[in-house]
Ligand SMILES: Nc1nc2c(ncn2[C@@H]2O[C@H](COP(=O)(O)OP(=O)(O)OP(=O)(O)O)[C@@H](O)[C@H]2O)c(=O)[nH]1
Protein backbone atom coordinates (compact mmCIF):
# COMPACT_ATOMS: atom_id res chain seq x y z
CA UNK A 1 0.00 0.00 0.00
CA UNK A 2 2.82 2.35 1.05
CA UNK A 3 4.82 1.47 -2.04
CA UNK A 4 1.78 2.17 -4.29
CA UNK A 5 1.39 5.60 -2.72
CA UNK A 6 5.09 6.30 -3.20
CA UNK A 7 4.92 5.33 -6.90
CA UNK A 8 1.94 7.58 -7.56
CA UNK A 9 3.67 10.52 -5.83
CA UNK A 10 6.81 10.07 -7.94
CA UNK A 11 4.73 9.76 -11.13
CA UNK A 12 2.94 13.01 -10.24
CA UNK A 13 6.30 14.66 -9.69
CA UNK A 14 7.58 13.48 -13.09
CA UNK A 15 4.36 14.71 -14.76
CA UNK A 16 4.70 18.13 -13.15
CA UNK A 17 8.33 18.31 -14.26
CA UNK A 18 7.43 17.35 -17.84
CA UNK A 19 4.69 19.99 -17.93
CA UNK A 20 7.09 22.64 -16.64
CA UNK A 21 9.71 21.77 -19.23
CA UNK A 22 7.04 21.58 -21.95
CA UNK A 23 7.91 17.99 -22.81
CA UNK A 24 5.29 15.59 -24.19
CA UNK A 25 5.14 12.11 -22.75
CA UNK A 26 4.63 9.47 -25.43
CA UNK A 27 4.01 5.80 -24.92
CA UNK A 28 6.12 3.88 -27.40
CA UNK A 29 4.81 0.92 -29.29
CA UNK A 30 7.06 -1.99 -30.21
CA UNK A 31 10.68 -2.69 -29.41
CA UNK A 32 13.35 -0.03 -29.96
CA UNK A 33 16.19 -1.41 -27.89
CA UNK A 34 16.86 1.35 -25.42
CA UNK A 35 15.34 -0.77 -22.71
CA UNK A 36 18.70 -2.56 -22.82
CA UNK A 37 20.60 0.58 -21.80
CA UNK A 38 21.10 -0.58 -18.18
CA UNK A 39 22.74 -3.81 -19.44
CA UNK A 40 25.07 -1.79 -21.65
CA UNK A 41 26.09 0.18 -18.60
CA UNK A 42 26.63 -2.95 -16.53
CA UNK A 43 28.76 -4.53 -19.27
CA UNK A 44 30.82 -1.39 -19.69
CA UNK A 45 31.40 -1.06 -15.95
CA UNK A 46 32.40 -4.71 -15.72
CA UNK A 47 34.93 -4.20 -18.52
CA UNK A 48 36.35 -1.04 -17.00
CA UNK A 49 36.40 -2.36 -13.44
CA UNK A 50 35.64 -0.40 -10.30
CA UNK A 51 37.74 1.59 -7.93
CA UNK A 52 37.26 2.37 -4.28
CA UNK A 53 39.41 4.45 -1.96
CA UNK A 54 39.26 3.97 1.79
CA UNK A 55 40.92 6.13 4.40
CA UNK A 56 41.52 4.49 7.80
CA UNK A 57 42.11 6.95 10.62
CA UNK A 58 43.01 5.56 14.00
CA UNK A 59 45.68 5.26 16.62
CA UNK A 60 48.70 3.03 16.09
CA UNK A 61 47.85 -0.62 16.72
CA UNK A 62 44.09 -0.04 16.94
CA UNK A 63 43.40 -2.74 14.34
CA UNK A 64 43.23 -0.87 11.01
CA UNK A 65 45.22 -3.37 8.95
CA UNK A 66 43.48 -6.36 10.54
CA UNK A 67 40.03 -4.93 9.77
CA UNK A 68 40.90 -4.19 6.13
CA UNK A 69 42.32 -7.71 5.76
CA UNK A 70 39.15 -9.10 7.33
CA UNK A 71 36.92 -7.01 5.05
CA UNK A 72 38.57 -8.30 1.89
CA UNK A 73 39.43 -11.70 3.38
CA UNK A 74 43.01 -11.43 2.25
CA UNK A 75 46.38 -10.54 3.62
CA UNK A 76 47.21 -7.12 2.23
CA UNK A 77 50.67 -7.36 3.83
CA UNK A 78 51.20 -4.28 5.93
CA UNK A 79 54.03 -3.69 8.35
CA UNK A 80 53.35 -2.49 11.89
CA UNK A 81 54.06 1.13 12.68
CA UNK A 82 56.30 2.48 15.39
CA UNK A 83 54.89 4.62 18.18
CA UNK A 84 57.75 7.10 17.93
CA UNK A 85 57.04 9.11 14.79
CA UNK A 86 57.39 12.85 15.48
CA UNK A 87 54.43 13.61 13.19
CA UNK A 88 51.35 11.94 11.78
CA UNK A 89 51.86 10.46 8.32
CA UNK A 90 49.90 8.41 5.81
CA UNK A 91 50.64 5.07 4.18
CA UNK A 92 49.01 4.59 0.78
CA UNK A 93 48.66 1.18 -0.83
CA UNK A 94 46.75 0.19 -3.96
CA UNK A 95 45.62 -3.35 -4.74
CA UNK A 96 43.86 -5.02 -7.66
CA UNK A 97 41.21 -7.37 -6.30
CA UNK A 98 38.84 -9.68 -8.09
CA UNK A 99 35.58 -11.27 -6.95
CA UNK A 100 33.89 -13.51 -9.56
CA UNK A 101 34.53 -11.48 -12.68
CA UNK A 102 34.37 -8.06 -11.04
CA UNK A 103 37.66 -6.18 -10.79
CA UNK A 104 38.20 -3.71 -7.98
CA UNK A 105 41.11 -1.31 -7.73
CA UNK A 106 41.28 -0.72 -4.00
CA UNK A 107 43.32 2.05 -2.46
CA UNK A 108 43.79 1.95 1.28
CA UNK A 109 45.24 5.00 3.01
CA UNK A 110 46.13 4.47 6.68
CA UNK A 111 47.35 6.90 9.27
CA UNK A 112 50.80 6.29 10.72
CA UNK A 113 51.71 7.59 14.16
CA UNK A 114 48.23 9.02 14.77
CA UNK A 115 47.71 9.90 18.44
CA UNK A 116 51.31 9.10 19.44
CA UNK A 117 52.65 12.63 19.81
CA UNK A 118 52.59 14.43 23.17
CA UNK A 119 51.51 17.62 21.44
CA UNK A 120 48.63 16.55 19.23
CA UNK A 121 47.95 20.00 17.84
CA UNK A 122 47.59 19.80 14.08
CA UNK A 123 47.63 15.95 14.11
CA UNK A 124 44.70 15.99 11.69
CA UNK A 125 46.32 18.43 9.25
CA UNK A 126 48.14 15.80 7.13
CA UNK A 127 44.80 13.98 6.73
CA UNK A 128 43.01 17.14 5.56
CA UNK A 129 45.91 17.99 3.26
CA UNK A 130 45.81 14.53 1.69
CA UNK A 131 42.04 14.64 1.05
CA UNK A 132 42.34 18.13 -0.46
CA UNK A 133 45.32 17.11 -2.58
CA UNK A 134 43.26 14.33 -4.19
CA UNK A 135 40.43 16.80 -4.93
CA UNK A 136 42.95 19.23 -6.37
CA UNK A 137 44.49 16.53 -8.58
CA UNK A 138 41.01 15.64 -9.88
CA UNK A 139 40.15 19.30 -10.50
CA UNK A 140 43.42 19.87 -12.36
CA UNK A 141 42.68 16.82 -14.51
CA UNK A 142 39.18 18.12 -15.17
CA UNK A 143 40.54 21.53 -16.23
CA UNK A 144 43.18 20.08 -18.57
CA UNK A 145 42.69 20.68 -22.28
CA UNK A 146 43.87 17.16 -23.04
CA UNK A 147 42.36 14.96 -20.38
CA UNK A 148 43.41 11.40 -19.66
CA UNK A 149 40.58 8.90 -19.86
CA UNK A 150 42.58 6.38 -17.87
CA UNK A 151 43.04 8.81 -14.99
CA UNK A 152 43.00 7.01 -11.64
CA UNK A 153 40.59 8.86 -9.39
CA UNK A 154 42.25 8.92 -5.97
CA UNK A 155 39.57 10.90 -4.12
CA UNK A 156 38.72 9.34 -0.78
CA UNK A 157 35.28 7.75 -0.87
CA UNK A 158 35.00 6.81 2.77
CA UNK A 159 36.83 7.40 6.00
CA UNK A 160 36.66 4.59 8.53
CA UNK A 161 37.29 6.36 11.80
CA UNK A 162 38.57 3.93 14.45
CA UNK A 163 37.48 4.91 17.96
CA UNK A 164 39.41 3.46 20.91
CA UNK A 165 37.29 0.97 22.87
CA UNK A 166 37.55 2.95 26.09
CA UNK A 167 33.84 2.47 26.84
CA UNK A 168 33.98 6.02 28.12
CA UNK A 169 33.83 8.84 25.57
CA UNK A 170 35.50 10.27 22.51
CA UNK A 171 38.94 11.82 22.87
CA UNK A 172 39.43 15.47 21.96
CA UNK A 173 41.64 14.38 19.03
CA UNK A 174 38.74 12.26 17.69
CA UNK A 175 36.41 15.26 17.82
CA UNK A 176 38.94 17.65 16.31
CA UNK A 177 39.81 15.33 13.44
CA UNK A 178 36.24 14.38 12.61
CA UNK A 179 35.20 18.04 12.77
CA UNK A 180 38.07 18.91 10.42
CA UNK A 181 37.21 16.32 7.79
CA UNK A 182 33.44 15.91 7.99
CA UNK A 183 32.82 18.36 5.14
CA UNK A 184 35.41 16.65 2.94
CA UNK A 185 34.74 12.95 3.28
CA UNK A 186 32.04 10.43 4.24
CA UNK A 187 32.87 9.38 7.79
CA UNK A 188 31.79 5.99 9.14
CA UNK A 189 32.73 5.79 12.83
CA UNK A 190 33.80 2.40 14.16
CA UNK A 191 34.43 1.19 17.67
CA UNK A 192 37.64 -0.76 17.18
CA UNK A 193 38.46 -3.98 19.05
CA UNK A 194 34.87 -4.10 20.24
CA UNK A 195 35.51 -7.50 21.81
CA UNK A 196 37.17 -5.64 24.68
CA UNK A 197 33.92 -3.91 25.71
CA UNK A 198 31.02 -5.74 27.35
CA UNK A 199 27.62 -5.85 25.64
CA UNK A 200 25.96 -3.42 28.08
CA UNK A 201 28.87 -0.99 28.06
CA UNK A 202 28.93 -1.13 24.28
CA UNK A 203 25.35 0.15 23.97
CA UNK A 204 26.01 2.98 26.40
CA UNK A 205 29.28 3.76 24.64
CA UNK A 206 27.53 3.90 21.24
CA UNK A 207 24.89 6.32 22.56
CA UNK A 208 27.53 8.45 24.25
CA UNK A 209 29.55 8.67 21.04
CA UNK A 210 26.51 9.62 18.96
CA UNK A 211 25.40 12.29 21.43
CA UNK A 212 28.94 13.71 21.51
CA UNK A 213 29.07 13.79 17.71
CA UNK A 214 25.71 15.56 17.55
CA UNK A 215 26.53 18.07 20.28
CA UNK A 216 29.78 18.94 18.52
CA UNK A 217 28.03 19.35 15.18
CA UNK A 218 30.00 16.56 13.51
CA UNK A 219 28.38 15.24 10.35
CA UNK A 220 28.85 11.52 9.79
CA UNK A 221 27.79 9.58 6.71
CA UNK A 222 24.15 8.50 6.72
CA UNK A 223 23.23 5.45 4.66
CA UNK A 224 20.76 6.72 2.04
CA UNK A 225 17.08 6.05 2.50
CA UNK A 226 15.74 7.44 -0.78
CA UNK A 227 15.82 4.09 -2.60
CA UNK A 228 12.83 2.06 -1.43
CA UNK A 229 14.57 -1.27 -1.89
CA UNK A 230 17.27 -0.49 0.70
CA UNK A 231 15.61 2.30 2.69
CA UNK A 232 14.55 0.10 5.58
CA UNK A 233 17.89 -1.68 6.00
CA UNK A 234 19.81 1.53 5.64
CA UNK A 235 17.71 3.44 8.12
CA UNK A 236 18.02 0.66 10.72
CA UNK A 237 21.79 0.60 10.11
CA UNK A 238 21.93 4.36 10.62
CA UNK A 239 20.55 3.70 14.07
CA UNK A 240 23.34 1.24 14.84
CA UNK A 241 26.24 3.60 14.21
CA UNK A 242 29.01 3.57 15.26
CA UNK A 243 29.59 -0.03 14.27
CA UNK A 244 31.35 -2.10 16.90
CA UNK A 245 33.86 -4.13 14.90
CA UNK A 246 36.29 -6.92 15.53
CA UNK A 247 38.90 -7.94 13.03
CA UNK A 248 40.67 -11.23 12.55
CA UNK A 249 41.86 -13.31 9.64
CA UNK A 250 42.53 -16.33 11.84
CA UNK A 251 40.45 -19.45 11.25
CA UNK A 252 39.04 -20.90 14.46
CA UNK A 253 37.17 -24.18 14.87
CA UNK A 254 33.58 -23.80 16.12
CA UNK A 255 31.82 -27.14 16.27
CA UNK A 256 32.64 -28.72 12.95
CA UNK A 257 33.05 -25.45 11.06
CA UNK A 258 36.08 -23.28 10.62
CA UNK A 259 35.20 -19.61 11.09
CA UNK A 260 37.11 -16.40 11.20
CA UNK A 261 37.38 -15.26 14.76
CA UNK A 262 39.40 -14.59 17.86
CA UNK A 263 40.02 -17.40 20.27
CA UNK A 264 39.89 -16.56 23.98
CA UNK A 265 40.25 -18.77 27.07
CA UNK A 266 36.51 -18.42 27.63
CA UNK A 267 35.37 -18.95 24.04
CA UNK A 268 35.49 -17.83 20.44
CA UNK A 269 34.42 -14.48 19.07
CA UNK A 270 33.17 -15.03 15.55
CA UNK A 271 33.87 -12.03 13.39
CA UNK A 272 31.07 -12.83 10.97
CA UNK A 273 28.48 -13.59 13.65
CA UNK A 274 26.11 -10.62 13.92
CA UNK A 275 25.42 -11.44 17.55
CA UNK A 276 29.09 -11.03 18.34
CA UNK A 277 29.92 -7.79 16.54
CA UNK A 278 28.87 -5.43 13.72
CA UNK A 279 31.54 -6.55 11.24
CA UNK A 280 29.06 -8.08 8.78
CA UNK A 281 26.88 -4.98 8.96
CA UNK A 282 29.87 -2.81 8.12
CA UNK A 283 30.93 -5.07 5.24
CA UNK A 284 27.42 -5.18 3.77
CA UNK A 285 26.86 -1.46 4.10
CA UNK A 286 30.29 -0.56 2.77
CA UNK A 287 30.83 -3.02 -0.04
CA UNK A 288 27.46 -4.49 -0.99
CA UNK A 289 24.86 -1.81 -0.53
CA UNK A 290 26.35 1.66 -0.45
CA UNK A 291 29.67 1.70 -2.27
CA UNK A 292 28.16 3.53 -5.25
CA UNK A 293 26.41 6.03 -2.98
CA UNK A 294 29.66 6.70 -1.11
CA UNK A 295 31.34 7.40 -4.45
CA UNK A 296 28.44 9.54 -5.61
CA UNK A 297 28.37 11.55 -2.38
CA UNK A 298 32.11 12.10 -2.72
CA UNK A 299 31.63 13.42 -6.23
CA UNK A 300 28.43 15.44 -5.96
CA UNK A 301 28.82 16.67 -2.44
CA UNK A 302 32.37 16.80 -1.07
CA UNK A 303 34.24 17.30 -4.35
CA UNK A 304 31.60 19.78 -5.52
CA UNK A 305 32.15 21.88 -2.39
CA UNK A 306 35.91 21.82 -2.94
CA UNK A 307 35.53 22.65 -6.63
CA UNK A 308 33.08 25.48 -5.90
CA UNK A 309 35.33 27.03 -3.25
CA UNK A 310 38.47 26.71 -5.38
CA UNK A 311 36.93 28.11 -8.57
CA UNK A 312 35.31 30.94 -6.62
CA UNK A 313 38.67 31.76 -5.03
CA UNK A 314 40.10 31.90 -8.56
CA UNK A 315 37.37 34.42 -9.43
CA UNK A 316 35.05 32.21 -11.46
CA UNK A 317 31.31 32.58 -11.05
CA UNK A 318 28.17 31.48 -12.86
CA UNK A 319 26.36 34.83 -12.74
CA UNK A 320 27.56 38.38 -13.19
CA UNK A 321 26.91 41.35 -10.87
CA UNK A 322 23.55 41.87 -12.62
CA UNK A 323 22.60 38.28 -11.77
CA UNK A 324 22.75 37.31 -15.46
CA UNK A 325 24.50 34.10 -16.46
CA UNK A 326 28.05 34.63 -17.65
CA UNK A 327 30.09 32.28 -19.76
CA UNK A 328 33.51 30.88 -18.88
CA UNK A 329 34.98 32.87 -21.79
CA UNK A 330 33.46 36.15 -20.56
CA UNK A 331 34.88 35.56 -17.11
CA UNK A 332 38.22 34.64 -18.59
CA UNK A 333 38.21 37.86 -20.70
CA UNK A 334 37.16 39.97 -17.71
CA UNK A 335 39.83 38.27 -15.57
CA UNK A 336 42.45 38.85 -18.26
CA UNK A 337 41.59 42.56 -18.46
CA UNK A 338 41.46 42.79 -14.70
CA UNK A 339 44.82 41.04 -14.48
CA UNK A 340 46.30 43.32 -17.17
CA UNK A 341 44.98 46.42 -15.32
CA UNK A 342 46.36 45.11 -12.08
CA UNK A 343 49.73 44.47 -13.71
CA UNK A 344 49.72 48.00 -15.11
CA UNK A 345 48.77 49.44 -11.73
CA UNK A 346 51.45 47.42 -10.01
CA UNK A 347 54.01 48.48 -12.62
CA UNK A 348 53.05 52.15 -12.14
CA UNK A 349 53.22 51.72 -8.41
CA UNK A 350 56.61 50.03 -8.73
CA UNK A 351 57.90 52.79 -11.01
CA UNK A 352 56.64 55.47 -8.61
CA UNK A 353 58.22 53.71 -5.69
CA UNK A 354 61.47 53.33 -7.62
CA UNK A 355 61.50 57.02 -8.59
CA UNK A 356 60.78 58.02 -5.03
CA UNK A 357 63.59 55.79 -3.81
CA UNK A 358 65.97 57.31 -6.37
CA UNK A 359 64.90 60.80 -5.29
CA UNK A 360 65.30 59.92 -1.64
CA UNK A 361 68.76 58.52 -2.33
CA UNK A 362 69.69 61.59 -4.37
CA UNK A 363 68.60 63.92 -1.57
CA UNK A 364 70.45 61.79 0.93
CA UNK A 365 73.60 61.91 -1.26
CA UNK A 366 73.27 65.65 -1.71
CA UNK A 367 72.83 66.15 2.02
CA UNK A 368 75.85 63.96 2.68
CA UNK A 369 77.85 65.86 0.04
CA UNK A 370 76.85 69.19 1.56
CA UNK A 371 77.77 67.95 4.98
CA UNK A 372 81.14 66.83 3.69
CA UNK A 373 81.68 70.15 1.91
CA UNK A 374 80.79 72.06 5.11
CA UNK A 375 83.16 69.87 7.07
CA UNK A 376 85.84 70.42 4.49
CA UNK A 377 85.28 74.21 4.55
CA UNK A 378 85.36 74.17 8.31
CA UNK A 379 88.60 72.19 8.39
CA UNK A 380 90.07 74.45 5.72
CA UNK A 381 89.17 77.50 7.81
CA UNK A 382 90.69 75.95 10.90
CA UNK A 383 93.81 75.07 8.92
CA UNK A 384 94.10 78.60 7.52
CA UNK A 385 93.66 80.06 10.97
CA UNK A 386 96.30 77.64 12.21
CA UNK A 387 98.65 78.72 9.39
CA UNK A 388 98.03 82.38 10.14
CA UNK A 389 98.68 81.78 13.79
CA UNK A 390 101.89 79.96 13.00
CA UNK A 391 102.87 82.73 10.58
CA UNK A 392 102.25 85.27 13.31
CA UNK A 393 104.27 83.22 15.77
CA UNK A 394 107.08 82.92 13.24
CA UNK A 395 106.98 86.62 12.58
CA UNK A 396 107.13 87.28 16.31
CA UNK A 397 109.94 84.81 16.71
CA UNK A 398 111.86 86.43 13.88
CA UNK A 399 111.37 89.85 15.47
CA UNK A 400 112.50 88.38 18.74
CA UNK A 401 115.55 86.91 17.01
CA UNK A 402 116.29 90.26 15.42
CA UNK A 403 115.85 92.00 18.78
CA UNK A 404 118.01 89.39 20.39
CA UNK A 405 120.67 89.78 17.78
CA UNK A 406 120.57 93.54 18.21
CA UNK A 407 120.80 93.23 21.98
CA UNK A 408 123.61 90.73 21.60
CA UNK A 409 125.48 93.00 19.30
CA UNK A 410 125.01 95.93 21.69
CA UNK A 411 126.22 93.79 24.55
CA UNK A 412 129.23 92.69 22.63
CA UNK A 413 129.99 96.28 21.75
CA UNK A 414 129.58 97.29 25.34
CA UNK A 415 131.83 94.49 26.51
CA UNK A 416 134.60 95.41 24.15
CA UNK A 417 134.39 99.19 24.84
CA UNK A 418 135.41 99.31 28.62
CA UNK A 419 138.39 97.04 27.96
CA UNK A 420 139.73 99.36 25.28
CA UNK A 421 139.24 102.45 27.47
CA UNK A 422 140.99 100.74 30.45
CA UNK A 423 143.87 99.83 28.19
CA UNK A 424 144.01 103.39 26.91
CA UNK A 425 144.01 104.68 30.50
CA UNK A 426 146.85 102.30 31.44
CA UNK A 427 148.89 103.39 28.44
CA UNK A 428 148.34 107.00 29.35
CA UNK A 429 149.47 106.42 33.00
CA UNK A 430 152.63 104.82 31.78
N1 LIG B 1 41.22 -7.79 20.65
C1 LIG B 1 41.36 -7.39 19.41
N2 LIG B 1 42.59 -7.28 18.90
C2 LIG B 1 42.70 -6.88 17.62
C3 LIG B 1 41.60 -6.57 16.83
N3 LIG B 1 42.03 -6.20 15.60
C4 LIG B 1 43.38 -6.26 15.62
N4 LIG B 1 43.79 -6.66 16.83
C5 LIG B 1 45.14 -6.86 17.26
O1 LIG B 1 45.76 -5.59 17.46
C6 LIG B 1 47.12 -5.63 17.05
C7 LIG B 1 47.36 -4.51 16.06
O2 LIG B 1 46.56 -4.72 14.93
P1 LIG B 1 46.86 -4.03 13.52
O3 LIG B 1 45.79 -4.42 12.62
O4 LIG B 1 48.26 -4.28 13.10
O5 LIG B 1 46.72 -2.51 13.93
P2 LIG B 1 47.02 -1.25 13.03
O6 LIG B 1 46.08 -0.19 13.45
O7 LIG B 1 47.05 -1.61 11.61
O8 LIG B 1 48.47 -0.88 13.53
P3 LIG B 1 49.53 0.09 12.80
O9 LIG B 1 49.40 -0.07 11.34
O10 LIG B 1 50.84 -0.42 13.34
O11 LIG B 1 49.19 1.45 13.28
C8 LIG B 1 47.36 -7.01 16.50
O12 LIG B 1 47.96 -7.80 17.48
C9 LIG B 1 45.97 -7.53 16.18
O13 LIG B 1 45.87 -8.93 16.31
C10 LIG B 1 40.31 -6.70 17.40
O14 LIG B 1 39.29 -6.46 16.79
N5 LIG B 1 40.26 -7.14 18.70
Ligand SMILES: [Mg+2]
Pocket residue numbers: 064065066078079080081110
Ligand atom coordinates in the same frame (compact mmCIF):
# COMPACT_ATOMS: atom_id res chain seq x y z
MG1 LIG C 1 48.57 -1.38 10.20
